[in-house]
Amino acid sequence: MSDVNPILSGSAQSIAAYQDAIEQSTQAVVEWLKQPEMYQGKTVEQLRERINLNFTSQGLGNQAAIERAVEYFLKDSLLVHHAQCVAHLHCPSLVISQAAEVLINATNQSMDSWDQSPSATIIEIKLIEWLREQVGFPAGDAGVFTSGGTQSNLMGLMLARDAFFARQGHSIQQDGLTGDLSKIKVFCSESAHFSVQKNMALMGLGYRSVTQVKTDAFSRMDLADLKDKLAQARADGEQVMAIVATAGTTDAGAIDPLADIAALAAEHQIWMHVDAAWGGALLLSEKYRHFLNGLELADSVTLDFHKQFFQTISCGAFLLKDARHYELMRYQAAYLNSDFDEEHGVPNLVSKSLQTTRRFDALKLWMGLEALGKKQYAEIIDNGVTLARDVAEFVKTQPHLELVMEPQLASVLFRFRPHSDDLAFVALLNQRIGDVLLASGSANVGVTEADGITCLKLTLLNPTVNLADVKILLASVKETAEQLLKA
Ligand SMILES: Cc1ncc(COP(=O)(O)O)c(C=O)c1O
Structure with a gap:
């Protein structure tokens, strides 16, 4: 066994190692948060090729293990807080939830x-x-x-x-x-x-x-x-x-x-x-x-x-x-x-x-409720529901888009509608729009079916997203569709 004790404990050596590891990780997260792209746009094959396990008999040590995680995990992770990341019921997290995770993880109750x-x-x-x-x-x-x-x-x-x-x-x-x-x-x-x-x-x-x-x-x-x-x-x-x-x-x-x-x-x-x-x-x-x-x-x-x-x-x-x-x-x-x-x-x-x-996941909700208070919590929840209604109204004004269903919570179901009565072609086009946007790293839009209609889905949970952001996304949808139609 190496002379560094790898276990978290109250010893001076362990506390120093803990602080170093957490600081290095936090710094890496801070850099990652500033990344402008939603995703670096690598394919399944590219990621399989790129990611290799490196389990050696001596171990790399905490610092190198963290560096490798930054390189192979963090950099190619999806920025769930990005304004164009709206495919799923997959939310950006509260800062206080991150603090709670530190407590949950360190105490390991x-x-x-x-x-x-x-x-x-x-x-x-x-x-x-x-x-x-x-x-x-x-x-x-x-x-x-x-x-x-x-x-x-x-x-x-x-x-x-x-x-x-x-x-x-x-x-x-x-x-x-x-x-x-x-x-x-x-x-x-x-x-x-x-x-x-x-x-x-x-x-x-x-x-x-x-x-x-x-x-x-x-x-x-x-x-x-x-x-x-x-x-x-x-x-x-x-x-x-x-x-x-x-x-x-x-x-x-x-x-x-x-x-x-x-x-x-x-x-x-x-x-x-x-x-x-x-x-x-x-x-x-x-x-x-x-x-x-x-x-x-x-x-x-x-x-x-x-x-x-x-x-x-x-x-x-x-x-x-x-x-x-x-x-x-x-x-x-x-x-x-x-x-x-x-x-x-x-x-x-x-x-x-x-x-x-x-x-002890309950701690996150407890701290979230205490930190935000019911009023702020209500605001960030209501924001998505209201935004979805505004987006739906905007979609209705766009001749190339079709609203598939009026929103009820924070999602908008719509599709790109080319001049074609070939419904299989329209379905494939919408599927491809979603795929191309993700592969380019610029946006993650859901592709789903509503009443047998293949459509795109915006899940607008993120309270920092506004109508202007969604208009940018809808412009990318249009641009992507036009490129696909040309090809
Ligand atoms: C309505 C509904 N129920 C259940 C689930 C499953 O939840 P989980 O992914 O947390 O297991 C989902 C997931 O999106 C959902 O939308």
């Missing part, structure tokens, strides 16, 4: 048990209580921070499934899946996130267990079709274990009619999970909070803070209305969450999570 994260456990519990209050759930602390929307949706679906079987006197946890599984269904809209399908497959019920309800012209779940499909399911002897409503679909930002869906779910005694991974940001909104009316009627909710809450990846939460349902996933491990601890009121959060070892 693990959220599975109280004795590995004493103050962190209490902060997370208090934040869950606060989030429940924002949603309109009864007071309590049933819920947990997660790695993001996919995991939160998995928790909702899993508990819905287990509650469904429990009502029939069967414990999935003890005995596994049973009966004619082809009859068990989950309903969600055609625009729901694909993690519903993936999670159902993971849970042993397969893609075929997902019944997709039609959507209206705004990508919202169509209530008439939901009613028809519920009636059809009953007639076919199927059993619906959950309805997943979405508050903020990934592309259109559509919010399903939550209260109406909740009423139907209650009538049919079906668990309602709301995937509010994106739209949940409106909990803090001053202008648009009412879009989420009905969220409080859900049995469980997904929230994601690494989307429009501007936290670094990863940071999400799962909220469960009735804490008793946590019994369905109860597992007592003597070394982590023993009966003894439970009897003595020791909160070991492993009991509420699918993960065991888990990051």
Whole structure:
């Protein structure tokens, strides 16, 4: 072993090494932040060629390892804060979130048990209580921070499934899946996130267990079709274990009619999970909070803070209305969450999570809320929603562009429309516009489909982006399209 102790500790030598490494890294980030290009425009092949691992027996030392990370990782990373980086629900992060990461990483608390994260456990519990209050759930602390929307949706679906079987006197946890599984269904809209399908497959019920309800012209779940499909399911002897409503679909930002869906779910005694991974940001909104009316009627909710809450990846939460349902996933491990601890009121959060070892991501939200205050947080969230409306109005004035759908949250779906009735050609052209812009390093625009139409997507989360920036981007779209048409 080299004479330099590589472990972070309180020794003078370790502290000096820590400070050097952090300062070198911070300096590199500062330089990277100033980079003008959104991306240095390298292809998959070029990056594969360029990036090589260099694991030597003696080790390179911290300084050289950081230099190599700067050269091979940082320089070719996407600048997510760049005004032209608007493809995905991939936010630029709050400065305070970066500070929180320093604390989270250096302390390396693990959220599975109280004795590995004493103050962190209490902060997370208090934040869950606060989030429940924002949603309109009864007071309590049933819920947990997660790695993001996919995991939160998995928790909702899993508990819905287990509650469904429990009502029939069967414990999935003890005995596994049973009966004619082809009859068990989950309903969600055609625009729901694909993690519903993936999670159902993971849970042993397969893609075929997902019944997709039609959507209206705004990508919202169509209530008439939901009613028809519920009636059809009953007639076919199927059993619906959950309805997943979405508050903020990934592309259109559509919010399903939550209260109406909740009423139907209650009538049919079906668990309602709301995937509010994106739209949940409106909990803090001053202008648009009412879009989420009905969220409080859900049995469980997904929230994601690494989307429009501007936290670094990863940071999400799962909220469960009735804490008793946590019994369905109860597992007592003597070394982590023993009966003894439970009897003595020791909160070991492993009991509420699918993960065991888990990051203290809650700190980021806590510090973000304290640093910004609700008002500034509301402003940066509302900015995107308002900007999307302004951009849509501008798109309508441009003869070569077509607005595909009116915006609902902070996204704009549109396409370049050449003088051609060949729809396959128009689709390919829009796909190529997105590809060429990214390859040139100048912009990252989403390419997706809305109602079978291939279109471009601007996800305008970034509160530092304004209409003038988007006009520059739309001019590049036009220029790129014209070049492609010429070629
Ligand atoms: C509506 C919705 N739900 C769930 C997810 C999955 O979230 P995550 O990527 O955090 O797992 C996404 C991702 O974009 C989403 O848009």
